[in-house]
Amino acid sequence: MIVVMKPGATDEQVQHVIDLVRDYGLKDHPIYGSDRTVVACIGDKRAVDKGAIETAPGVERIVPILAPYKMASTEVKRERSQIAIGPAGFPIGGRKVGIIAGPCAVESREQLLRAADAVKAAGAVGLRGGAYKPRTSPYSFQGLGVEGLQLLAEARERTGLTVVTEVIGLEQIDAVAEYADVLQIGARNMQHYPLLEAVGETGKPVLLKRGMSATLEEFLLAAEYIINAGNKQVILCERGIRTFETHVRNTLPLASIPELNDKTHLPVVIDPSHGTGHAYMVPAMCKAAIAAGADGLLVECHPDPEHALSDGAQSLTPAALRDLTGVLRHIADAVGREL
Ligand code: PEP
Ligand code: MN
Numbered sequence: 001m002i003v004v005m006k007p008g009a010t011d012e013q014v015q016h017v018i019d020l021v022r023d024y025g026l027k028d029h030p031i032y033g034s035d036r037t038v039v040a041c042i043g044d045k046r047a048v049d050k051g052a053i054e055t056a057p058g059v060e061r062i063v064p065i066l067a068p069y070k071m072a073s074t075e076v077k078r079e080r081s082q083i084a085i086g087p088a089g090f091p092i093g094g095r096k097v098g099i100i101a102g103p104c105a106v107e108s109r110e111q112l113l114r115a116a117d118a119v120k121a122a123g124a125v126g127l128r129g130g131a132y133k134p135r136t137s138p139y140s141f142q143g144l145g146v147e148g149l150q151l152l153a154e155a156r157e158r159t160g161l162t163v164v165t166e167v168i169g170l171e172q173i174d175a176v177a178e179y180a181d182v183l184q185i186g187a188r189n190m191q192h193y194p195l196l197e198a199v200g201e202t203g204k205p206v207l208l209k210r211g212m213s214a215t216l217e218e219f220l221l222a223a224e225y226i227i228n229a230g231n232k233q234v235i236l237c238e239r240g241i242r243t244f245e246t247h248v249r250n251t252l253p254l255a256s257i258p259e260l261n262d263k264t265h266l267p268v269v270i271d272p273s274h275g276t277g278h279a280y281m282v283p284a285m286c287k288a289a290i291a292a293g294a295d296g297l298l299v300e301c302h303p304d305p306e307h308a309l310s311d312g313a314q315s316l317t318p319a320a321l322r323d324l325t326g327v328l329r330h331i332a333d334a335v336g337r338e339l
Contacts, residue, residue: 001040001041001045001048001050001062001063001064001065002038002039002040002041002062002063002064002065002075002076003017003021003038003039003041003053003059003062004036004038004059004060004061004062004063005017005036005037005038005039005058005059005060006036006058006059006060007035007036009036009037009058009059010058013056013057013058013059014030014037014039014058016056016057016058017039017053017056017058017059018030018039020052020053020056021039021041021053024041024043024045024047024048024049025043025044025047026041026042026043026044026045026048027041027042027043027228028040028041029041029042029071029076031076031077033077033078033079034079036060038076038077040065040070040071040076042070042071042228050062063075067220067263068217068221068224069217069220069221069223069224069264070224071224071227071228071232072220072223072224072227072234072263072264072265072266073220073263073264073265074262074263074264074265076265077265078265079265080093080094080265080267081093081232081265081266081267082094082267083205083233083234083235083267084205085098085125085126085162085164085181085182085205085235086125086126086156086161086162086163086181086182087156087160087162087181088125088160088162090125090126090162092205092235092267092269092295092296093235093266093267093295094295095336095337095338096337096338096339097290097294097295097296097297097328097332097337097338097339098124098125098126098269098295098296098297099122099123099124099125099126099296099297099299099325099328099339100124100125100126100127100128100162100164100207100269100296100297100298100299101119101122101124101126101127101128101297101298101299101300101301101316101321102115102116102119102126102127102128102129102164102300102301103115103128103129103300103301103302103303103308103315104129104130104133104273104300104302104308104309104310104311104315105129105130105131105133105141105143105144105148105308105309105310105311106129106130106131106143106144106148106151106152106165107141107144107308107309108151109151109154111302111303111304112129112148112151112152112154112155113151113154113155113158114303114318115127115129115155115301115302115303115318116155116158116159116161117158117159118301118303118318118321118322119159119161119301119321120159120160120161121318121322122301122318122321122322122324122325123325123329123339124161124321124325125161125162126161126162126163126164126181126182127152127155127156127159127161127162127163127164128164128165128184128298128299128300129148129152129163129165130143130148130165130166130184130310131143131144131145131146131147131148131149131151131152131165131166131176132145132148132165132166132167132168132169132172132176133166133168133310134166134168134186134188134189135310140310141309141310146175148165149165149175149176149178149179149180150179152165152179152180153179156181162181162182163179163180163181163182164180164181164182164184164207164298165179165180165182165183165184166183166184166185166186167180167183167184167185167195167199168186168189169195170194170195170198173195173198173199173202177202177204180204181204181205182204182205182206182207182235183199183202183204183205183206183207184206184207184209184237185199185206185207185208185209185222186209187209187210187211187212187239187274188211188212190208190209190210190211190214190218190219190222191211191214191218191222193225196208196222196225196226196229197225197226197228197229198229199226199229199231200225200226200227200228200229200230200231201229201230201231202231203230203231203233204231204233205233205234205235206226206231206233206234206235207235207237207269207298208222208223208226208234208235208236208237209237209239209271210236210237210238210239210240210241210256212239212240212241212242212250213241213242214241216256216259216260216263219236220236220260220263220264223236223264223266234266235266235267235268235269235295235296236260236264236266236267236268236269237268237269237270237271237298238252238253238254238256238257238260238268238269238270238271238275239252239270239271239274239275239298240252240253240271240274240275240276241253248275248276248277248278248281249274249275249276249277249278249314250274250275250276250277251275252270252272252275252276252285254270254285254288254289254292256268257270257289257292257293257294258292258293261293267295267296268293268294268295268296269294269295269296269297269298270285270286270289270294270296270297270298271297271298271299272285272286272289272297272299273298273299273300273311273314273315273316274300274311274314276314277313277314278313278314279305279313279314279315279316279317279320282299282314282316282324283316283320283323283324283327286299286324286328287327287328287331290328290331290332290335290337291331291334291335293335297328299316299321299324300314300315300316301315301316301317301318301320301321302315302316302317303317303318305317325339
């Protein structure tokens with residue numbers, strides 16, 4: 001349930017409500033909006049005397065939260081969440097559209113620094129690149145591990161870009177959190193609940209990818225795990241789902257953007273690289289995603305896609321990325337956003 005405070009309710013009145021809620025054994029999540037404060041209360045409400053809370057000073061009313069994902073829901077918070085990422089605190093979820101680009105995997109110092117320079121020159125805010133790769137085959141390149149993380153940190157030092165990289169298991173969380181600005185949870189791990197809770201405990205922004213066969217409700221419940229562990233800085237990433245279609249690697253449902261924007265206040269980023277599997281399709285999907293209201297893009301870009309150790313076929317060249325961001329600027333402008 002949500003305790004809606006009256007506009008102008010005092011800090012003491014809000015604190016009193018929080019104390020009452022805690023007395024009933026519920027978890028309190030106060031949300032301070034621009035015109036009023038609400039206190040979302042999560043837990044078993046059977047023993048709660050709603051009347052006692054409703055008549056407390058400064059309380060306007062109590063409303064139930066109908067969505068199963070409580071804290072992620074727009075029922076609790078209508079204002080869009082802005083999540084500050086990286087050294088410059090770039091706000092994902094505001095007026096600006098954030099482009100995060102880079103190779104699928106960190107392969108070498110030369111490859112990563114060339115990619116980082118290209119990504120920076122194209123006007124992106126973030127550098128992506130996996131140091132730990134969740135590969136379908138155990139014989140495929142698995143990533144450089146800690147060495148890859150150190151290279152990402154060096155690239156950040158050189159360019160000022162925000163580092164986004166995947167954490168594939170509980171055992172790497174400390175290392176990844178030490179070097180990365182944003183922790184990526186991959187599609188294959190969207191329902192790895194202990195991992196979601198653990199990244200929730202790091203307090204670092206999390207880029208959560210949609211599972212390849214997850215419904216949007218399951219996706220939002222995965223985000224809820226992270227928020228419930230104490231971390232509200234969740235960025236959702238639609239990366240396409242498995243369907244019967246074979247002309248694309250995954251089917252990228254851009255309708256997720258308006259649906260998620262309706263159901264949640266969390267920012268939504270689109271990954272057209274994994275969402276299509278083909279570099280030539282990526283620009284069209286990027287344009288459509290921004291036009292449809294995406295808050296950002298996660299795009300694979302490799303200095304030499306033909307020799308990439310993973311996902312070369314869906315990776316843009318540096319020149320293609322630069323051309324693309326030039327066009328995206330106009331699209332963003334046309335829909336009241338900025339690149
Ligand atoms: C990735 O971003 O490189 C990746 C592995 O993506 P996904 O988890 O969406 O397959
Ligand atoms: Mn990839």
